[in-house]
Amino acid sequence: MFTTAIAGSLPKPAWLAETEKLWPQWTTQGPELQQAKADATLLWIKAQEDAGLDVIGDGEQARQHFVHGFVEQVEGIDFVNKVTMGIRNNRYDAQVPQVIAPLRLKGRVHAFEAQLARAHTQKKLKFTLPGPMTIVDTVADRFYGDKVKMAMAFAELLNQEALALQADGVDIIQFDEPAFNVYMDEAADWGVQALEIAARGLTCTTAVHICYGYGIEANNKWKETLGQEWRQYEKVFPALAKSSIQQVSLECMHSHVPMEMMKLLEGKDVMVGVIDVANPVIETPEEIADTIGRALQFVPKHRLIACTNCGLAPMSRAVAEAKLKALAEGAKLASQRYA
Numbered sequence: 001m002f003t004t005a006i007a008g009s010l011p012k013p014a015w016l017a018e019t020e021k022l023w024p025q026w027t028t029q030g031p032e033l034q035q036a037k038a039d040a041t042l043l044w045i046k047a048q049e050d051a052g053l054d055v056i057g058d059g060e061q062a063r064q065h066f067v068h069g070f071v072e073q074v075e076g077i078d079f080v081n082k083v084t085m086g087i088r089n090n091r092y093d094a095q096v097p098q099v100i101a102p103l104r105l106k107g108r109v110h111a112f113e114a115q116l117a118r119a120h121t122q123k124k125l126k127f128t129l130p131g132p133m134t135i136v137d138t139v140a141d142r143f144y145g146d147k148v149k150m151a152m153a154f155a156e157l158l159n160q161e162a163l164a165l166q167a168d169g170v171d172i173i174q175f176d177e178p179a180f181n182v183y184m185d186e187a188a189d190w191g192v193q194a195l196e197i198a199a200r201g202l203t204c205t206t207a208v209h210i211c212y213g214y215g216i217e218a219n220n221k222w223k224e225t226l227g228q229e230w231r232q233y234e235k236v237f238p239a240l241a242k243s244s245i246q247q248v249s250l251e252c253m254h255s256h257v258p259m260e261m262m263k264l265l266e267g268k269d270v271m272v273g274v275i276d277v278a279n280p281v282i283e284t285p286e287e288i289a290d291t292i293g294r295a296l297q298f299v300p301k302h303r304l305i306a307c308t309n310c311g312l313a314p315m316s317r318a319v320a321e322a323k324l325k326a327l328a329e330g331a332k333l334a335s336q337r338y339a
């Protein structure tokens, strides 16, 4: 009854990249690196299928980081001379590339891994792209001088790649917008609009993932400052409810997001995060089924998808594999309980 899916990223094996890092260095280079990316992609497809998940992803094995993987293929960006910039409203510093000229795609961005994944699974294939607002928050602007204008320019490029991914046979295209939880007014004001440009003309399923970030120290510390009730979703969900985006992924397990926030997503499929990505302890099926049960007060059964809170990239492989299995088992138990 309840479909299962992951938010997006999965840990990279040690033979591909540094482990348990958000911006890992590749372990190898050239054709060997390309082969390692392909091998890791296939490994995770198999692991997701073995766990029993319904929607399969490439685990973002072919990109160093969920934003920079896309940005690397954009002309008008100086990727060599990166600068240190505070991102997510100065929550933490990152080495970011600089926008120095009009933006244009160099060519296809994710054809290799999308086509590879499509050829190796019969299940529904989801592919993730960074959302325009989050990209804008993860690059340094030396050219546009206007955040919104630059976001709209990125949205057009994302749209080009999204249409091509759809032609590759991708079933669900998901845009990742953690920045929506940081700049709530702007998200409702123009972030959703930029997202709709990115999704323009798509006939496959469209989704957006909004979270409180990876389970890294800077994010965990930030969460401690957010108080007992996290109401960040309250502004952007009504704007999303009115949009054409069909699925919304949100954080739920061990978070302080009031469950009733999901009521604001009427008419949307809701990917409820039932796996904590900031804690290596493996959730029990009972705990997951309980969380699904609580979400069912606000989301109709046929619209609930069991998902992870965010990507699992910075975790260990063993923990991630165990969490994928827990996700499938928990959703199965919930299906029996709430049928």
Ligand code: ZN
Pocket: 007, 178, 209, 210, 211, 212, 213, 214, 309, 310, 311
């Ligand atoms: Zn996330």
